[in-house]
Amino acid sequence: MLTRMNMIKVETKLFLRDSATVIFGVLFPTGLLLGLGAIPALREPSPETGGLRPIDIWAPTALVFGMVMIAVQHVPAVVATYRERGILRRLSTTPADPRKVLLAQMMVAFASVVVSAALMISLAWAVLEIAPPERHLKFVVAFLVGYAALLGLGMISAAVVRTSSAANQTGTVLFVALMFFGGAFLPRVLMPDTLREVGEFIPPGLQALTAAWSAEAGEITGTAGGQPFWLQIAIMTVIAAIASGIAAKLFRWE
Amino acid sequence: MAALEVRNLHKRYGHHVAVDNISFSVEEGEIFGIIGPNGAGKTTTVESIAGLRTPDSGSISVLGLDPVKDRAEVRERLGVQLQESSFPDAIKVAEALELYSSFYRDPADWRELMELLGLAEKHKTRYKALSGGQKQRLSIALALVGNPKVAILDELTTGLDPQARRDTWSLIERVRDTGVTILLVTHFMDEAERLSDRIAVIDGGRVAAVDTPEGLIAQVSPVQQVRFRVSQPLDRRVLTELPDVSNVEITEGRWLVTGRGQLLSSVAGALARAQVVAEDLRVDQRNLDDAFVAFTGRAPESPGPRQEEG
Numbered sequence: 420m421l422t423r424m425n426m427i428k429v430e431t432k433l434f435l436r437d438s439a440t441v442i443f444g445v446l447f448p449t450g451l452l453l454g455l456g457a458i459p460a461l462r463e464p465s466p467e468t469g470g471l472r473p474i475d476i477w478a479p480t481a482l483v484f485g486m487v488m489i490a491v492q493h494v495p496a497v498v499a500t501y502r503e504r505g506i507l508r509r510l511s512t513t514p515a516d517p518r519k520v521l522l523a524q525m526m527v528a529f530a531s532v533v534v535s536a537a538l539m540i541s542l543a544w545a546v547l548e549i550a551p552p553e554r555h556l557k558f559v560v561a562f563l564v565g566y567a568a569l570l571g572l573g574m575i576s577a578a579v580v581r582t583s584s585a586a587n588q589t590g591t592v593l594f595v596a597l598m599f600f601g602g603a604f605l606p607r608v609l610m611p612d613t614l615r616e617v618g619e620f621i622p623p624g625l626q627a628l629t630a631a632w633s634a635e636a637g638e639i640t641g642t643a644g645g646q647p648f649w650l651q652i653a654i655m656t657v658i659a660a661i662a663s664g665i666a667a668k669l670f671r672w673e
Numbered sequence: 674m675a676a677l678e679v680r681n682l683h684k685r686y687g688h689h690v691a692v693d694n695i696s697f698s699v700e701e702g703e704i705f706g707i708i709g710p711n712g713a714g715k716t717t718t719v720e721s722i723a724g725l726r727t728p729d730s731g732s733i734s735v736l737g738l739d740p741v742k743d744r745a746e747v748r749e750r751l752g753v754q755l756q757e758s759s760f761p762d763a764i765k766v767a768e769a770l771e772l773y774s775s776f777y778r779d780p781a782d783w784r785e786l787m788e789l790l791g792l793a794e795k796h797k798t799r800y801k802a803l804s805g806g807q808k809q810r811l812s813i814a815l816a817l818v819g820n821p822k823v824a825i826l827d828e829l830t831t832g833l834d835p836q837a838r839r840d841t842w843s844l845i846e847r848v849r850d851t852g853v854t855i856l857l858v859t860h861f862m863d864e865a866e867r868l869s870d871r872i873a874v875i876d877g878g879r880v881a882a883v884d885t886p887e888g889l890i891a892q893v894s895p896v897q898q899v900r901f902r903v904s905q906p907l908d909r910r911v912l913t914e915l916p917d918v919s920n921v922e923i924t925e926g927r928w929l930v931t932g933r934g935q936l937l938s939s940v941a942g943a944l945a946r947a948q949v950v951a952e953d954l955r956v957d958q959r960n961l962d963d964a965f966v967a968f969t970g971r972a973p974e975s976p977g978p979r980q981e982e983g
Binding site: 421422425426429432433436437500501504505506508509511512513514515 | 723724725745748749751753755757758759760761763764768771772773775776777778799815819
């Protein structure tokens with residue numbers, strides 16, 4: 420117990436000292452949303468989107484940004500560094516289990532994603548008057564399974580790369596690919612139907628998050644051929660389970 | 674009971690035989706050195722003792738425990754300082770020590786250890802900002818924080834400047850004086866000779882020799898030579914009659930005495946009894962480098978860039 424608390428304490432300090440991750444992973448999503456919210460055109464309600472403003476529909480993308488950043492860039496880079504530098508090897512000569520260190524690290528990273536999301540949602544509400552997620556249970560579930568699926572992908576990357584720089588490169592490629600479907604380059608509402616339908620299979624599942632946040636926005640970003648909400652959740656759960664299984668199978672401690 | 678016992682250890686990686694029948698035992702309170710060329714099997718042996726590798730065959734006992742079967746218990750009692758292992762860049766000295774001490778059932782006082790290793794002033798310094806010597810001392814401190822009975826120190830002073838090396842050596846002697854048995858792996862002959870009570874020379878996955886440093890040197894070069902000049906006349910029989918002396922050559926007032934055993938003290942004693950003062954007295958001193966060359970057929974590596982070792 421003492422060991423676990425100490426590990427979490429130390430991992431938290433290490434996380435907070437990694438200023439790039441704190442800025443880009445935790446603070447940037449809020450900054451991005453507020454920045455885009457400062458553009459008047461994005462705050463204009465449009466009759467085509469049922470009176471919603473573009474920023475209302477786009478807000479979940481900022482949330483996805485923080486989740487992806489931490490799950491596929493930060494966590495794998497730290498894990499690869501711990502392996503590359505012999506930190507895991509060193510730990511395995513002590514009575515402590517190196518798995519516990521990885522677990523502590525992932526718990527801290529997840530806490531940072533929650534903080535990042537809470538910060539973004541509350542400032543979006545306070546500053547841009549974007550209503551907070553309305554379907555609480557669905558939102559929490561979509562957030563959890565979405566993050567789990569992302570982390571599974573991140574851990575596959577952490578399992579197979581040899582070095583921390585390779586982890587960073589893989590992380591960047593994954594980040595760009597996932598953020599494409601996350602609507603960072605082309606808002607989901609403007610994507611062709613096929614891309615939107617494929618996007619329902621891409622972690623963390625932007626459509627599910629959008630629909631749980633705001634039913635109206637979900638209707639606008641959804642397609643006629645799309646999967647129902649709970650099926651999207653099931654897909655993410657399956658992806659999370661398969662990806663974690665593969666990662667655990669491939670993981671090398673040295 | 675020996676603190677550490679390795680018997681008929683074998684380990685291969687694919688077709689490469691890393692360890693081919695290694696046996697040795699380390700007595701309690703001893704500093705036991707392991708020397709050998711790169712790829713000789715030193716690191717594999719040490720990793721097997723630390724429980725990081727499972728031997729193909731043979732047995733290892735650490736304080737009577739098996740590193741694989743009694744993994745948890747061995748990890749409580751064995752401190753390890755590994756080559757090529759480190760700590761997160763951003764962790765501070767005191768945090769690392771406090772964290773590692775929390776892993777153990779009966780840890781040492783980490784603050785005391787921090788003092789002992791001269792790291793107290795650096796307790797708030799991040800790992801990344803420490804000098805090579807300070808990193809090494811932290812690594813030693815972390816190997817000792819669990820209050821181990823046996824400590825493995827692998828390539829202790831690689832990358833340190835001469836002063837830091839000497840400081841580290843005296844630190845290790847102090848640690849030994851507290852009753853910790855030390856297994857020292859090194860490719861520096863001066864380090865092995867200075868610190869070790871006994872040394873195993875490992876080559877090609879086998880033990881080439883085990884002895885005290887003096888014993889190893891004597892094994893490979895039993896023949897010693899003493900040179901000197903005398904200003905007074907001296908009967909050569911004064912020396913040729915000594916049991917340790919095998920030959921005496923005199924050229925233009927220079928004496929060259931060849932023999933074995935305690936040659937220097939025999940010669941010096943005989944000269945003193947004859948009331949003759951030797952000038953420019955020199956002994957052809959053999960050292961561990963010569964022994965290393967004789968046992969392994971290779972020159973010991975000079976301090977320099979670290980190489981990969983299997």
